[in-house]
Amino acid sequence: MARKIKVKAKLKTWKVTKEEALEVKVLMKHPMDTGFAKNKKTKEVIPAHYITELTCQLNGKDALTGNLGGSVSKNPYISFYMDASAVKKGDMITVSWVDNKGESSSGKAKVK
Amino acid sequence: MKMNMKRRVFLKGTLAGVGVAAGAGLLAPQAVLASWNKAAFDAKDANSAIEAAMGGKPADSADITVEAPDIAENGAVVPVAINATKMADVESITIVAENNSTPLAAIFTLSSGVKSFVSCRIKMGKTGKVIAVVKAGGKLYSASKEVKVTIGGCGG
Numbered sequence: 001m002a003r004k005i006k007v008k009a010k011l012k013t014w015k016v017t018k019e020e021a022l023e024v025k026v027l028m029k030h031p032m033d034t035g036f037a038k039n040k041k042t043k044e045v046i047p048a049h050y051i052t053e054l055t056c057q058l059n060g061k062d063a064l065t066g067n068l069g070g071s072v073s074k075n076p077y078i079s080f081y082m083d084a085s086a087v088k089k090g091d092m093i094t095v096s097w098v099d100n101k102g103e104s105s106s107g108k109a110k111v112k
Numbered sequence: 113m114k115m116n117m118k119r120r121v122f123l124k125g126t127l128a129g130v131g132v133a134a135g136a137g138l139l140a141p142q143a144v145l146a147s148w149n150k151a152a153f154d155a156k157d158a159n160s161a162i163e164a165a166m167g168g169k170p171a172d173s174a175d176i177t178v179e180a181p182d183i184a185e186n187g188a189v190v191p192v193a194i195n196a197t198k199m200a201d202v203e204s205i206t207i208v209a210e211n212n213s214t215p216l217a218a219i220f221t222l223s224s225g226v227k228s229f230v231s232c233r234i235k236m237g238k239t240g241k242v243i244a245v246v247k248a249g250g251k252l253y254s255a256s257k258e259v260k261v262t263i264g265g266c267g268g
Binding site for chain 2: 017083
């Protein structure tokens with residue numbers, strides 16, 4: 001039932017702007033079934049089962065929220081960056097999702 | 113009174129049995145996901161998906177970069193990164209895979225303090241464009257990149 005979320009948050013030099021930024025990486029365990037694929041053996045359609053809402057928070061405040069669909073890969077990986085000015089080491093990044101079956105999970109990490 | 117109530121609930125549960133369970137299963141997610149745009153995620157072509165998700169047509173912009181491989185050997189996992197750091201006031205970034213059965217992959221809403229850059233892995237059913245739609249300052253912009261998908265191919 002519980003599907004794990006791995007979160008990593010690290011202050012580092014961001015290669016795009018060459019400035020210090022907080023890098024947040026999120027890896028979620030989830031089948032992300034679209035509802036189109038068929039089971040090869042039984043020929044039965046695998047019902048749709050994917051994450052629909054994703055919330056990433058910094059110290060309890062929304063940072064990045066996302067609505068996802070079945071076109072996102074299995075075990076979704078998402079990363080984004082935040083301004084280093086608003087973040088310090090030890091701050092908490094929490095990530096949670098809800099899927100189309102109403103299941104949910106959450107994970108968190110301290111900023112390193 | 114209290115007993116009665118409980119009994120009613122119990123009876124209802126046993127009588128309706130499977131029906132209640134199935135009904136709850138169907139209804140619960142919809143109630144939870146009030147903000148999830150079903151019409152947009154169910155749309156069958158890229159343009160109507162964008163229209164439903166963003167409420168308008170985006171204008172092409174050279175300030176957005178779609179980072180994706182030229183050739184994806186495995187369509188199930190295509191790493192995509194959308195870079196709109198040249199733009200100001202970016203509110204959301206949407207990723208669309210043009211030729212998928214349901215093209216809309218994800219809509220990310222950024223709050224202040226988040227850089228206009230998101231990377232994600234998406235599925236691609238066949239060769240086609242990956243379209244990024246960026247909402248900045250209330251306006252819509254887009255850019256795209258063609259990705260060739262060679263499912264089951266040996267590198268091509």
